[in-house]
Amino acid sequence: TQLLEQSPQFLSIQEGENLTVYCNSSSVFSSLQWYRQEPGEGPVLLVTVVTGGEVKKLKRLTFQFGDARKDSSLHITAAQPGDTGLYLCAGEMKTSYDKVIFGPGTSLSVIP
């Protein structure tokens, strides 16, 4: 079972469209991160959100952390082919040791 769920699993859209992808869990996280992974490469960090309700913007990308710190969303405005990739969310949990759990990812394809 996945501690972190992401939806949709796959998304194919036309250039210029808007989209939102979601990251959900029943667990509370100390922080949540979004990574983007391009084919044949490792993930690269986009943003970290820490406070419940926090919103961060990175150019055309808007990230929100849920009030209860159990979920997050990533909204892309006017998607471009360069946005194509696998978007992974990762939650930090404070248990017997600090650990980070990755979701399964949303694979985004932006068609020119």
Place this chain on the structure above:
Amino acid sequence: NAGVTQTPKFRILKIGQSMTLQCTQDMNHNYMYWYRQDPGMGLKLIYYSVGAGITDKGEVPNGYNVSRSTTEDFPLRLELAAPSQTSVYFCASSYPLGRDYEQYFGPGTRLTVT
């Protein structure tokens, strides 16, 4: 800075063979990690290390071993390769978890066991 480097990029193993995946980082990070990535399953933590001489198991450690003799290097050893170990393996490094935490990933090793 080269960041995190991994070798080899690709490898095909026969069942029962052994190999070591190499990982080196030049950012003086204390924390290092090994993940495997299977389609639709995200990244699963195999082993991690919080410093030289200290290693611990992650979510899926069976069939793997690690060592951390230096800050820079964190090799992953497969002793008796099995088809279930076919995957893409990523090494990562970071400073300790905290407000500015970020994992830096290597380019990955694609392993096929047949």
